[in-house]
Structures are given as structure tokens and as C-alpha cells.
Amino acid sequence: MSWASPEDTYLSTSLASYLDKKLLVLLRDGRKLLGILRSFDQFANAVLESACERAIVGDLYCDIPLGLYVIRGENVVLIGELDVEKEELPPHMRQVSTAEIRRAQKAEREASDLKGTMRKRMEFLDLD
Numbered sequence: 001m002s003w004a005s006p007e008d009t010y011l012s013t014s015l016a017s018y019l020d021k022k023l024l025v026l027l028r029d030g031r032k033l034l035g036i037l038r039s040f041d042q043f044a045n046a047v048l049e050s051a052c053e054r055a056i057v058g059d060l061y062c063d064i065p066l067g068l069y070v071i072r073g074e075n076v077v078l079i080g081e082l083d084v085e086k087e088e089l090p091p092h093m094r095q096v097s098t099a100e101i102r103r104a105q106k107a108e109r110e111a112s113d114l115k116g117t118m119r120k121r122m123e124f125l126d127l128d
Contacts, residue, residue, distance in 0.1 A: 015040045018081055023048070025071060026078040032056070034082065035069060044073030055101045057108050061093050062101035 018037045025033045025048070032055075035048030051069035055062050082088060096104075 015044065015046070015079070018079065022082045022084055024054075024078075024080050024082055025076060027071070027075045028077055029075070033066070033069065033071065034063065035066075041073075044076055046071045046073065046076070046079075055105060056093075057101060057104035059092055059094055060096045060101060060104055061089065062096050062098055064098050064101075 015037070019040075021037060023035065023037050025035075025046070027033065031053055033048060033051055033053055035051030037046060038049045039047040048066075048069045048071065051066040052063040053066060055064060
């Protein structure tokens with residue numbers, strides 16, 4: 001039998017205030033999930049209903065539907081309630097298809113990899 005620590009109790013009661021509300025959940029790997037919190041436990045494992053992953057690259061974004069989604073608590077960095085009355089994104093953001101956002105993510109990854117490769121090649125210059 002395990003006992004809940006005071007921190008676990010605080011976490012549980014604070015998550016209880018988010019039940020049945022639309023949330024933004026930031027994960028350790030950088031993904032951003034949106035959905036309605038339907039359940040959670042003492043480990044902050046959570047169940048989101050009507051969940052989607054919001055992928056953002058530059059001024060492009062896409063909400064990729066996930067459906068009912070279980071999140072392991074140790075992967076959660078941040079949870080926040082979304083104001084359903086307010087516009088979620090700045091007006092300059094443009095919604096695109098899943099295929100288009102995946103292409104943009106791939107191009108962003110490749111550019112980042114190239115930058116890292118170039119930096120590694122230039123290390124011998126000791127620019128500091």
C-alpha cells in the first residue's frame with residue numbers, strides 16, 4: 001500500500017479544478033496537446049477527450065486530431081486552461097493541412113540538422 005505525499009494531494013486537487021475544461025498541455029518532447037480533461041490520477045496521468053496536437057512551424061499551424069488521448073504524467077511540463085471565449089492564435093497564423101505541416105516540420109528539422117553540422121565543422125576556428 002502506498003501513501004500519497006502532500007505534493008500528490010496538492011497536484012490532484014489542483015487538477016480537479018480543470019476537469020471538463022479545455023486545456024493546453026505542453027509535453028517534455030515539445031508537443032502541444034489541446035483537449036478536454038476527463039480524468040486524472042495521483043501521478044498526473046491524464047485523459048483528454050477530443051484531443052489534438054497543435055503543430056506550429058513559423059506562421060503555419062495545424063491541429064492534428066488524436067481523439068481520446070492518455071498522457072503519462074511524467075511527460076507533462078505545463079497544463080493550462082484555455083479561454084474558449086478568446087481567439088487562441090494571433091491573426092497572422094495560417095491553418096494548413098496535416099500533410100503541409102509535416103513537410104514544414106521536416107524542412108525545419110533538416111535546416112536545424114544542417115546548422116548543427118555546419119557549427120561542428122567550424123569548431124576548429126575557436127571564435128570565442
